[in-house]
Amino acid sequence: MKVIMEPIEMIGWFNLKGVLMPLRFRLETKEHELKTVKVNKVLYHTEEKIAGNPMRSYTCLVAINGVEKSCELKYELNTCKWILFKI
């Protein structure tokens, strides 16, 4: 997977434990188009606290152009922002 680190817009859902899970996200491509991507499955998620900044990292399966790929999404708990970390 290649590191992208692109901020994205996200629609998510909260599970019974109160953990926010990604559903669909939208990002601006290099051609300045808005592309919506559906998250098919969240494989696992881990917590990190680099520099004391609590982040949750999700490894998911998404479908891009009909091809299923795995990607890594990160959620910054303090700012509530999402980034597409790797795809």
Added chain:
Amino acid sequence: MEHTIFHIDVNSAYLSWEATYRMSTQISCIDLRTIPAIIGGDESKRHGIVLAKSIPAKKYGIKTGESLFSARQKCPSLVIVPPNYKLFMQCSDAMVDIFKEYFPLVERYSVDECFLDYTNMSHHFGSPISFAHHLKDKIQKELGFTVNIGISNNKLLAKMASDFEKPNKIHTLFPNEIQEKMWPLPVRDLFMVGRATNAKLIKLGIYTIGELANSDPELLYAHFKSHGYLIHAYANGIATSIVKPCSPEAKGIGNSTTISFDVTDSRTAKLILLSLTETVCMRLRDSDMLAKMVSVSIKSHDFISLSHQMQLAESTDITNDIYKAICTLFDEAWNKEPIRHLGVRVSSLSSKTNTQLSLFDFDKHEKNTALDESIDKIRLRYGNTAIIRASFLHSGLRPLNGGMPEENYPIMSSLL
């Protein structure tokens, strides 16, 4: 019983924390720790000094505390980053949280240093050195920055040990290692030996910590009074303080500020003193103490400092009374030179709970106390600038001055 004390010190704290934060949130960014870089204050407000430096910056001879101007002269391509106190507090809290996973008592000595008591923990977590390695690696893996750990049987030696070779190292300094590891060091490196003590010791022909340890304590007393006994004991590795989670009771409360322009008229100076007095008195009332000694300090634009103090008729915590005394002191002490830095300090603190009421000015005393209480309540609820002194309106000056940009920021004390 033999104690085992750890001292943990983050390597180039401010700089490492900023570097780690940038690496985790920005793509393709340079690690500040690998280039000549410093964390520096705001030069436009004349707070421009080096707060932290990277190891490459150290090679250019840049020292912590020197002005940004001279730092730039030593290294023109230096990268200067402003401090982000909220981030530093966050990193410090995260580190203390890791310590709290293992230790019930964590003494937070400053924002980047902690003392831990490892006595009797060996049967839980293994030998001190192996646990120290585990702790250091865990901090690096989970938080992304490196620390030095010093191990000994008291806080002083542990603190001295963590200052040996950096970064990312574990050092021990038990009493049997003092002669080999600590005594060859220059006397300036000993904790509590500062610029003035160092100069005096050099004049006495004492250059290393070993020479200090072996000199006559009575000779040291003759030159330094009780401080001489202290540094003699420290040079021999004798210190008796224990790891405690709360800071010692304050002997005085003060706030000071460097002003971004040279103050030349008395009215402006007194306004700034008022803003400092407001902050100091808020802290005084918050700690439930009364003060009897008041002091003002003035630093002129050519860095000459002077201070003047007086004792009040009664111990008080009323802003107006203390401010009146500060103004008197200022008028007596100021030599009309342009001012760069002002400070207000109260000392001779006593508890508020059992006080002697005065026979004089009883009504005004009650009224002023109630006024201060109301102002404190409003500020606590709605913010510090929700209510301010009218003289600050349209003055361009901050109504409350002094202190750190972040609340509850742990400042290093000189007491171990």
